[in-house]
Each structure stands twice: as structure tokens, then as C-alpha cells.
Amino acid sequence: MLKLKLLPRKLRWIPYFILVLGICSAGLKMVERVDSKILSHLVFSILNIGLLLMFLTKRKLEDEMFIQIRLNNALGGLIFGVTYSFVNMVFVWLDWLDSYPTAEQNLFVVLLTTNLMFWFECYVNENKGNEE
Amino acid sequence: MKNNIKIERTKLGLTQQELADLLLVSRQTINSIETNRYIPSTVLALKLAKCLNLNVELLFFLEETD
Numbered sequence: 177m178l179k180l181k182l183l184p185r186k187l188r189w190i191p192y193f194i195l196v197l198g199i200c201s202a203g204l205k206m207v208e209r210v211d212s213k214i215l216s217h218l219v220f221s222i223l224n225i226g227l228l229l230m231f232l233t234k235r236k237l238e239d240e241m242f243i244q245i246r247l248n249n250a251l252g253g254l255i256f257g258v259t260y261s262f263v264n265m266v267f268v269w270l271d272w273l274d275s276y277p278t279a280e281q282n283l284f285v286v287l288l289t290t291n292l293m294f295w296f297e298c299y300v301n302e303n304k305g306n307e308e
Numbered sequence: 309m310k311n312n313i314k315i316e317r318t319k320l321g322l323t324q325q326e327l328a329d330l331l332l333v334s335r336q337t338i339n340s341i342e343t344n345r346y347i348p349s350t351v352l353a354l355k356l357a358k359c360l361n362l363n364v365e366l367l368f369f370l371e372e373t374d
Contacts, residue, residue: 237334241346301336304343 180243183233191233195226220280227287231294245297253290260285311368314342316360330359 183190202219205212231250235242261282267273277285317327324342328335331352340346341356348356357364 237336239333239337240349240352241334241337241340244346301340304336304339304345 179240180246182238183229185234185236188230188233191226191229194222194229198222198226217278217280220278220284224280224283224287227284227291231287231291235298241301242298245301246294249290249293249297252293253286256289257282257286309347309368309374310344310371311341313338313356313360313367316362316367317342320360327356327359331355 198219201215201222204210205215205219231246261277264273264277268276317324322330324335324338328338331338333352337346337348341348353364353368357367360367
């Protein structure tokens with residue numbers, strides 16, 4: 177049976193706390209108008225850790241099908257991230273964008289896409305599961 | 309791959325939830341297997357066959373396209 181080490185559900189406050197911390201840091205950076213590259217890297221790194229832990233936290237319903245969905249969506253997120261990175265490179269090459277996104281920003285796109293796809297698929301599955 | 313799970317489950321008078329509880333999986337998983345949206349692992353397929361008192365070959369079968 178397909179198994180994956182996941183963060184226990186009782187510890188699900190950890191990713192939420194890290195995400196809130198990241199969002200607050202981003203908000204503070206925007207309000208204070210701090211133009212620091214290191215702070216920008218730090219904000220995205222915090223958000224990435226939060227999103228990764230959220231993706232790897234056990235849901236209320238957890239079995240081999242949800243692990244399979246996780247793996248499929250991780251691959252989907254990776255494909256989207258690579259495409260996004262390539263499209264960005266083309267845009268910079270055509271002078272439509274000023275600079276390349278940083279590694280943290282690219283990773284953020286991958287993790288956000290992966291999480292969104294996973295939540296969407298779980299939502300669809302929960303609704304389809306009502307047929308008896 | 310197709311399966312007879314819905315027919316065999318109904319014969320035994322089990323609901324999706326009851327079968328899911330017996331197998332320690334979610335009802336969504338049973339629904340996805342019945343509607344061929346998810347192919348279970350060998351372990352889960354064998355557990356399903358055991359729960360429904362059938363051989364796994366009678367529960368799951370290949371299609372022409374497989």
C-alpha cells in the first residue's frame with residue numbers, strides 16, 4: 177500500500193503559523209516600503225516552508241488515494257513551475273519584463289500551484305463521493 | 309480496468325461508508341474505485357476481495373484496451 181510520511185494532523189497549526197508569519201512579513205515590508213533584497217528572499221523562503229509543510233500535513237481523510245493525488249499534483253506543480261520559469265525567461269529576453277524571478281519566487285509558484293491543485297482535487301473528490 | 313465492486317457491495321447490503329470503514333479507507337476512495345477513477349493498490353484490491361468474499365480476479369478484470 178502506498179505510504180508517505182506526513183506531518184500529524186494535531187501539528188497542523190505549524191504550517192498555518194509559518195504562513196501567517198510570512199504574510200505578516202510581506203505586509204510589513206510593503207507598508208514600511210523596505211527595499212531590501214534579503215528581506216524579499218526571507219519572505220518567500222518563509223512562505224515556501226509554510227506551503228511545503230501544509231502540503232505534507234495529514235488531512236481529516238487520509239488513505240492511499242489521497243497520497244496518489246498528492247504525488248500527481250506535486251508532478252503537476254513541478255511541470256507548471258518549469259513552464260512558468262521558461263515563459264518568464266522568454267519575457268525577459270523580449271524585454272517585456274525587467275528581471276528574472278528569484279529561485280524562491282519560482283519555488284513559491286511551484287508550491288502554490290501544487291497546493292491549489294491538491295485542494296481543488298480533494299474538494300471535487302469530496303463532492304463526487306456523495307453518490308451511493 | 310473495470311470492476312464489479314458496486315454490484316457485489318450491493319449484494320451484501322453494504323453502503324460505500326460501511327465498506328470504507330471495514331477497509332479503513334475513505335468513502336471517496338471506494339466511490340472513486342467503483343467509478344473507475346482510481347485503481348487501487350494490490351493490497352487494497354486483495355482487502356476488497358476478502359471483504360466481499362470473492363477472488364480478486366472476479367472483482368477486477370481487464371478491458372480490451374488494457
